[in-house]
Amino acid sequence: MHEHHSYGMTFDVAATAGLAEPHAPPVVAISAARAVHSKAIASARIPQWETWRETAHRIKAWTIAHLDRLLVQFEQQITARGGKVLWAEDADQANALILEIAKSKGVRTVVKAKSMATEELALNYVLADAGIRSMETDLGEYIVQLAGQRPTHLIGPAMHMSAGEIGRLFADKLGMAYTEKPEDLIAEARKRLRQDYLNAEMGVSGVNFGVADTGTLAVVENEGNGGLSMAAPPVHIAVMGIEKLVPRMADLPVFLNLLARSGTGQALSTYTHFIQGAAPPRELYVILLDNGRTSILADKGARQALYCIRCGACLNVCPVYRRSGGWAYGWVYPGPIGAVTTPHLVPLELSGELPFASSLCGACQEACPVKIDIPHQLLHLRHKAVTRRSPVRSGGERLMWRLWSWANRGPRRYRLLTWLGLRVSLRLPWKPGKPGQWLRAWRRGRELPDIPAQSFKAWWRNRKP
Amino acid sequence: MRARDAILGRIRSSLTGEADQDAPSYELWPQGTWTAPTDLFACFADELHRVQGESKRFKSVGDAEQFLEKLHRELGKPRAIFVDHPTCRQLVQAIEGACFLDCGMDRTQLATIPLAILSAAFLLADTGSVVVLPRNHAERLLCFLPDVTVFVARTGCIVPHLSDVWEEITRQASDPSSRGEMLLVTGPSRTADIEKKLVLGAHGPRRLIVTLIDEM
Numbered sequence: 001m002h003e004h005h006s007y008g009m010t011f012d013v014a015a016t017a018g019l020a021e022p023h024a025p026p027v028v029a030i031s032a033a034r035a036v037h038s039k040a041i042a043s044a045r046i047p048q049w050e051t052w053r054e055t056a057h058r059i060k061a062w063t064i065a066h067l068d069r070l071l072v073q074f075e076q077q078i079t080a081r082g083g084k085v086l087w088a089e090d091a092d093q094a095n096a097l098i099l100e101i102a103k104s105k106g107v108r109t110v111v112k113a114k115s116m117a118t119e120e121l122a123l124n125y126v127l128a129d130a131g132i133r134s135m136e137t138d139l140g141e142y143i144v145q146l147a148g149q150r151p152t153h154l155i156g157p158a159m160h161m162s163a164g165e166i167g168r169l170f171a172d173k174l175g176m177a178y179t180e181k182p183e184d185l186i187a188e189a190r191k192r193l194r195q196d197y198l199n200a201e202m203g204v205s206g207v208n209f210g211v212a213d214t215g216t217l218a219v220v221e222n223e224g225n226g227g228l229s230m231a232a233p234p235v236h237i238a239v240m241g242i243e244k245l246v247p248r249m250a251d252l253p254v255f256l257n258l259l260a261r262s263g264t265g266q267a268l269s270t271y272t273h274f275i276q277g278a279a280p281p282r283e284l285y286v287i288l289l290d291n292g293r294t295s296i297l298a299d300k301g302a303r304q305a306l307y308c309i310r311c312g313a314c315l316n317v318c319p320v321y322r323r324s325g326g327w328a329y330g331w332v333y334p335g336p337i338g339a340v341t342t343p344h345l346v347p348l349e350l351s352g353e354l355p356f357a358s359s360l361c362g363a364c365q366e367a368c369p370v371k372i373d374i375p376h377q378l379l380h381l382r383h384k385a386v387t388r389r390s391p392v393r394s395g396g397e398r399l400m401w402r403l404w405s406w407a408n409r410g411p412r413r414y415r416l417l418t419w420l421g422l423r424v425s426l427r428l429p430w431k432p433g434k435p436g437q438w439l440r441a442w443r444r445g446r447e448l449p450d451i452p453a454q455s456f457k458a459w460w461r462n463r464k465p
Numbered sequence: 466m467r468a469r470d471a472i473l474g475r476i477r478s479s480l481t482g483e484a485d486q487d488a489p490s491y492e493l494w495p496q497g498t499w500t501a502p503t504d505l506f507a508c509f510a511d512e513l514h515r516v517q518g519e520s521k522r523f524k525s526v527g528d529a530e531q532f533l534e535k536l537h538r539e540l541g542k543p544r545a546i547f548v549d550h551p552t553c554r555q556l557v558q559a560i561e562g563a564c565f566l567d568c569g570m571d572r573t574q575l576a577t578i579p580l581a582i583l584s585a586a587f588l589l590a591d592t593g594s595v596v597v598l599p600r601n602h603a604e605r606l607l608c609f610l611p612d613v614t615v616f617v618a619r620t621g622c623i624v625p626h627l628s629d630v631w632e633e634i635t636r637q638a639s640d641p642s643s644r645g646e647m648l649l650v651t652g653p654s655r656t657a658d659i660e661k662k663l664v665l666g667a668h669g670p671r672r673l674i675v676t677l678i679d680e681m
Binding site: 027030034035046047048055059062065067072081082087088089093138139140143156158159161162163183185190193198211213216223224225231242249254268270272274275276277279282288297298 | 468469471472473475476477478479480483485486488489491493494495498499512516572573576591592593594602605606608609610627628631634635637638639641643644645646647648649650651652653654655656657658659660661662664666667668669670
């Protein structure tokens with residue numbers, strides 16, 4: 001794992017960092033609300049929307065249950081069309097493969113389309129360390145790269161920044177006159193990146209869906225940067241998580257519809273690319289990335305996390321995400337899907353708090369176009385987090401709950417503990433409602449009542465009829 | 466090969482003992498969920514307009530020629546290029562100085578062309594999309610590099626929705642000798658990455674015009 005790729009920050013620490021960003025929460029919340037509105041309109045136009053969600057869920061379940069066979073079929077089909085398939089068990093292996101290709105072709109500049117899989121690899125940093133200039137070309141990704149930040153949303157990487165902040169960033173880093181006008185900011189980015197498309201020796205993209213029976217790579221995008229990154233340079237490397245397969249070409253339309261309508265509220269994305277191998281002298285490499293996905297597969301209770309199509313709909317409806325922003329989740333995948341994916345991809349010791357970053361309201365499951373049961377996935381991971389080594393498995397807390405469990409096993413025990421608790425509390429040098437510094441973090445947003453002089457049972461017994 | 470074997474091995478050991486089932490079968494558009502519009506062009510034009518694209522319908526090739534000539538003039542007579550396709554071939558004399566695409570042109574040469582006239586294979590009425598089947602790499606790049614792209618097709622190429630052309634797309638995808646890219650274009654290039662405000666022409670064409678000719 002690359003040193004620049006900070007991951008596994010505890011939710012609390014990361015959330016504090018995210019909230020310190022002056023405009024982050026309001027901008028994120030407003031943009032998320034707009035996205036929810038667009039999705040509602042786009043999905044309402046499809047009478048069989050719910051049937052499609054159910055269908056997509058069944059297709060993904062079948063795909064994951066036959067993943068070995070489908071991956072081999074996909075590999076054969078890509079190879080038959082002149083592409084090369086490479087396999088990577090983790091980020092280090094994938095980065096080594098990409099570097100090897102880049103070095104063998106004398107690559108100096110890489111243009112990169114938006115890809116969550118390459119975020120997992122921290123690829124930009126790895127290429128930079130090797131002296132290769134890697135340019136993010138999706139506008140949101142370009143902005144966060146320029147700011148030296150990480151994306152805050154799966155679909156809108158710069159969702160946390162206001163136009164004013166982006167204007168100041170462009171003025172500072174690109175030397176253009178300050179403006180808040182999105183049209184001018186975008187024109188500047190377009191002008192600069194156009195030159196990179198024309199010079200780059202290699203393009204890197206992700207893959208939205210890999211079709212097993214034809215070896216087709218389906219990639220969707222709106223800006224045209226994906227098309228230019230994949231087609232302009234002579235070498236195209238597509239990095240694809242092994243779970244991104246669909247079995248048949250016939251399955252694509254339902255997913256293309258669900259993804260575009262759920263992600264951006266469009267009937268179809270502006271550009272839907274179907275890449276079919278490569279004709280010489282052009283080259284296509286497809287890197288199939290595991291990086292923890294087989295661990296998810298091995299945990300039957302967690303498998304549905306592999307159905308995700310990375311639309312970001314669960315983020316937009318999540319009250320925790322809307323308040324905390326994407327960085328709070330500490331790694332590549334923010335929001336509810338991040339809370340159920342990250343603990344499998346980075347050690348639980350580092351990410352064990354993520355499943356608790358949810359109110360379990362269920363809005364994410366209702367929004368998910370492939371009907372992933374995210375609340376139950378969160379509960380499954382919460383169980384793991386408290387039974388294995390993780391930041392939430394505290395010795396003090398376990399002792400407290402054991403005592404609580406013992407006391408609740410009989411009325412006498414309960415009375416004894418209540419009586420004892422009251423006596424001790426009333427004699428404490430500080431009031432439990434104001435417990436001093438040591439509980440300050442816990443008490444942010446919580447208020448403890450003053451301890452009454454008698455228990456409820458005693459009050460009930462003594463009350464006058 | 467070590468990584469491949471290790472990954473496949475882990476997958477197989479996780480899936481061992483699980484019952485094999487047939488792939489799910491389903492109907493994408495069950496009966497009663499959707500009816501084809503009576504006026505395909507009106508539906509297509511509405512949807513294309515919704516995604517900020519422009520559509521023009523002409524009775525004859527001559528009318529389309531006049532439109533292209535006017536468009537070229539309005540744009541300040543930029544350098545224009547036509548894809549060498551039967552639908553475009555009839556229109557090439559409309560634009561002064563225009564030539565056919567030389568498939569040997571590289572990306573730097575193609576980037577100097579502000580106006581491209583391309584051929585659309587099909588048009589999807591329910592989404593306003595253009596189905597493009599580029600025959601070579603230069604044609605593929607022309608979908609993204611110019612400021613303005615004009616797609617030309619017979620009006621009869623409009624189909625109700627994606628399902629109607631999926632068989633053809635699948636046929637091409639299934640043929641191992643077919644290389645490169647097939648593309649659905651739904652409106653001009655765009656982004657909403659700054660405060661979710663829509664701006665056209667992020668990296669690709671700022672304008673997308675679909676020219677439909679009834680008699681061709």
